[in-house]
Amino acid sequence: xxxxxxxxxxxAMADRAEYARKGIARGRxxxxxxxxxxxxxxxxxPSRALHKVSEIYDRIAFAAVGKYNEFxxxxxxxxxYADLRGYTYHREDVTARGLANVxxxxxxxxxxxxxxxxxxxxxxxxxxxxxxxxxxxxxxxxDGSIVDEHGSxxxxxxxxxxxxxxxxxxxxxxxxxxxxxxxxxALGRDTGGxxxxxxxxxxxxxxxxxxxxxxxxxxxxxxxxxxxxxxxxPAARPAAEPGPEPDASGDSPDSGSDPRP
Amino acid sequence: xxxxxxxxxxxxxxxxxxxxxSFMDFLSTHAPDQLPGNRPLPPVKGALxxxxxxxxxxxxxxxGVVLAGDRRATMGNMIAQRDIEKVFPADEFxxxxxxxxxxxxxxxxxLFQLELEHFEKVEGAQLxxxxxxxxxxxxxxxxxxxxxxxxxxxxxxxxxxxxxxxxRIFSYDITGGRSEEPGFAAVGSGSVFAxxxxxxxxxxxxxxxxxxxxxxxxxxxxxxxxxxxxxxDLVRRIYPVVAVINDEGYRRLPEAEVSGVAQTIHExxxxxxxxxQAPVV
Numbered sequence: 001x002x003x004x005x006x007x008x009x010x011x012a013m014a015d016r017a018e019y020a021r022k023g024i025a026r027g028r029x030x031x032x033x034x035x036x037x038x039x040x041x042x043x044x045x046p047s048r049a050l051h052k053v054s055e056i057y058d059r060i061a062f063a064a065v066g067k068y069n070e071f072x073x074x075x076x077x078x079x080x081y082a083d084l085r086g087y088t089y090h091r092e093d094v095t096a097r098g099l100a101n102v103x104x105x106x107x108x109x110x111x112x113x114x115x116x117x118x119x120x121x122x123x124x125x126x127x128x129x130x131x132x133x134x135x136x137x138x139x140x141x142x143d144g145s146i147v148d149e150h151g152s153x154x155x156x157x158x159x160x161x162x163x164x165x166x167x168x169x170x171x172x173x174x175x176x177x178x179x180x181x182x183x184x185x186a187l188g189r190d191t192g193g194x195x196x197x198x199x200x201x202x203x204x205x206x207x208x209x210x211x212x213x214x215x216x217x218x219x220x221x222x223x224x225x226x227x228x229x230x231x232x233x234p235a236a237r238p239a240a241e242p243g244p245e246p247d248a249s250g251d252s253p254d255s256g257s258d259p260r261p
Numbered sequence: 262x263x264x265x266x267x268x269x270x271x272x273x274x275x276x277x278x279x280x281x282x283s284f285m286d287f288l289s290t291h292a293p294d295q296l297p298g299n300r301p302l303p304p305v306k307g308a309l310x311x312x313x314x315x316x317x318x319x320x321x322x323x324x325g326v327v328l329a330g331d332r333r334a335t336m337g338n339m340i341a342q343r344d345i346e347k348v349f350p351a352d353e354f355x356x357x358x359x360x361x362x363x364x365x366x367x368x369x370x371x372l373f374q375l376e377l378e379h380f381e382k383v384e385g386a387q388l389x390x391x392x393x394x395x396x397x398x399x400x401x402x403x404x405x406x407x408x409x410x411x412x413x414x415x416x417x418x419x420x421x422x423x424x425x426x427x428x429r430i431f432s433y434d435i436t437g438g439r440s441e442e443p444g445f446a447a448v449g450s451g452s453v454f455a456x457x458x459x460x461x462x463x464x465x466x467x468x469x470x471x472x473x474x475x476x477x478x479x480x481x482x483x484x485x486x487x488x489x490x491x492x493x494d495l496v497r498r499i500y501p502v503v504a505v506i507n508d509e510g511y512r513r514l515p516e517a518e519v520s521g522v523a524q525t526i527h528e529x530x531x532x533x534x535x536x537x538q539a540p541v542v
Contacts, residue, residue: 055382077276079382083284084292087375105270106277214353216378 016111016118020142023120024066029156030124031186032063032149034135034172035179038128038209038217042183045204053206055218057082057094059128061208065156066121066142074103074123091215096127100138100146108144118142122155128208128217132172154186162186177232180205180221184230200227284379285372285400297368298403302410309411312341314366316451316483316490317348317358319419319430320463321444322472325507326428328419329476330358331451331484332499333491343491348502350511352377355393355420356504360449362412369400369414376400390422394431394439402437417448421506428506445475451483451490458482461539470522473503473514477522478536485535493523 028044030052041063043052053063056078064071081102082094103123110116123140139147139155152166165186174182184203188196205221212219221229275291285296293299312334319328330347333340341363348358349370357373359366376396381387388396397418404414418431430442445463447455458479467475477493480501484492493500500519505512530536 049385051385054385073277073279074272076279076383077272079379080276080284080287080291081272083375083379083382084288087284087371088295102270102272106272109271 012114013112017143020111020118020120024122024142024155025157027065027156029154029159029162029187030063030065031152031154031162031166031183032124032126032137033152033166033170033174033179033183034132034137034150035174035176036132036172037176037211038207039126039135039137040176040179040183041124041126041204041206041208042180042187043204044187044198044202046202047204051204053204055206055216056099056125057086058091058215059208059217060094060096060099061126061206061218063124063126063155064121067119070119071121071123074106074119074121077106078103078125096125096136096138100125100140103140104144104146106144107140107142111143124149124153124155126208128210130210158189161189165189176207177229180229181232200230282380282383283396284376285396287379296403297365297372298400298406302406305410310336311412312336312345312363313489314345314347314360314363314449316447316449316455316480316487317360317417318447318452318455318459318476318479318483319358319417319442319445320459320467320472320476320479321428321430321465322467322469323465324427325421325469325472325505326419326430327469327472327476327503327505328356328358328417329473329480329501329503331480331491331501332494333489334363335489338488340491343494343497344499346502348504348513349374350504350513351393351418351420352381352387353510354387354423354506355390355418356506356511357397358417358419358448359414360416360452361414362407365404365407365412366414366416369404369416373397373400389424390420390429393420394418394441397431398433398437398439400437401433401435405436408435415448417446419506421508421510423508426508447479447483449483449490451480451487454486455479455483458536462537469505469507473505473519474522474526476503477501477519478526481526481530482536493520493527495523495527 030043033040041053045052050068054075056062062075062078078099086094107119111118119142122142126137129135137149137153139149139153152170154162169182184198188198205226207219207221208217209219288296314334315331317330328348332344334342334345351357351374357370377393413435415433422429430446431439432442432446432448433439445459462475462478481492484490500523503514503519
């Protein structure tokens with residue numbers, strides 16, 4: 001009988017993390033931004049049927065990158081968790097924090113159990129509050145940790161570069177159009193430093209809009225509404241040109257006062 | 262059982278198992294004790310006294326449907342509640358009104374709403390109107406044991422069918438049998454009188470406002486002859502719940518609008534206590 005090779009726990013974990021990170025980095029990114037009336041989700045996703053952004057509950061939405069079957073499974077698990085919790089207690093008792101915790105435990109258990117293949121996914125769970133200060137955004141990497149985010153967050157292929165681009169320019173008082181155009185600009189930045197222009201049919205966009213009168217605040221932005229929002233101010237496209245409205249690049253004093261960590 | 266298992270805090274396997282998009286199916290495998298139909302019933306002698314909801318009416322008009330309910334709940338010969346609400350949105354394009362045992366009915370509606378919402382979230386698309394009506398059938402059937410002991414729940418389901426661009430009404434019996442009603446329908450203790458009223462007042466080319474008025478007239482007539490149905494209470498300002506469903510979705514008429522309708526009907530009845538009169542031939 002052969003003796004199994006000894007692999008140090010550090011090495012085993014590093015290998016698993018490397019495996020998951022590589023899988024996640026292959027996919028296109030998703031960005032999530034706070035704007036004046038809520039939270040906007042923008043994903044580069046040419047598919048109309050396979051969603052990266054979805055509704056979980058009244059005020060909670062879910063975004064994911066990585067392997068589709070794995071995050072779809074987690075999404076349905078989340079919907080079941082939220083609906084069962086709301087049915088057992090009350091709709092108000094379903095929170096993003098609770099859901100993020102359950103996801104973190106699930107991802108963490110799978111990541112560290114030697115029998116399972118680690119999930120190649122990175123999730124975002126966001127909840128829109130009654131005011132901007134009550135909004136919550138949680139990022140859940142493949143290993144089961146939770147990162148509490150504010151303002152903007154990017155996950156997926158080129159997330160570091162996109163994230164820092166967003167961090168410099170995002171403001172909490174942006175309109176939906178401004179936030180959406182900033183998100184699209186950020187998503188168009190390639191690893192090599194090149195820029196692409198993304199069109200409406202390459203994008204999946206959804207919002208959690210706190211001003212919506214319905215109980216369910218999640219809404220997809222589709223078709224003509226999306227095209228209109230993207231085109232509202234073509235002058236905003238070149239980063240150096242502020243245009244008539246206060247553009248993202250022209251407000252460094254503002255962004256300095258943002259409550260961002 | 263709670264959503265969390267206590268040992269690890271992670272989602273239990275049942276949550277991550279691909280399969281049904283139905284919340285009721287999920288409950289029946291993961292937490293069967295939470296399904297209303299799965300509760301064992303103690304043997305009881307005679308009728309059980311519990312608050313009962315009374316009359317619901319519905320009428321279609323070109324492009325939509327109106328669903329309305331009175332506000333009374335009774336327990337035997339007592340008025341249990343004057344301002345109960347018995348008309349609920351089921352989802353964006355349908356509504357359900359309930360007659361029968363109020364407590365069970367409200368629970369059934371809550372589960373029905375969740376069933377439709379759950380399907381929509383998991384599948385990313387809405388059920389067809391027929392599909393929704395069939396789900397409600399299944400739920401009523403699961404209550405048959407209770408119904409045999411006098412705790413029946415009989416809903417009226419109305420919705421907008423985007424494929425046919427019209428409003429449709431479905432009525433049910435206690436065994437879950439469903440039938441589509443052309444034009445108008447009524448359920449509950451006052452339904453006999455309401456249906457008679459609707460028969461004389463209903464036309465296929467009503468406007469939305471007229472359809473709402475016809476529905477409130479029918480409830481007025483039901484309250485006139487059935488002690489368990491409450492008419493518009495002008496003193497306490499308690500008016501029927503009137504919901505309109507059309508291609509823009511579910512909308513509950515605001516109280517100001519319903520009170521206007523109720524006032525108009527009241528003024529008319531001061532002249533003709535039995536309400537508007539249909540031609541003899």
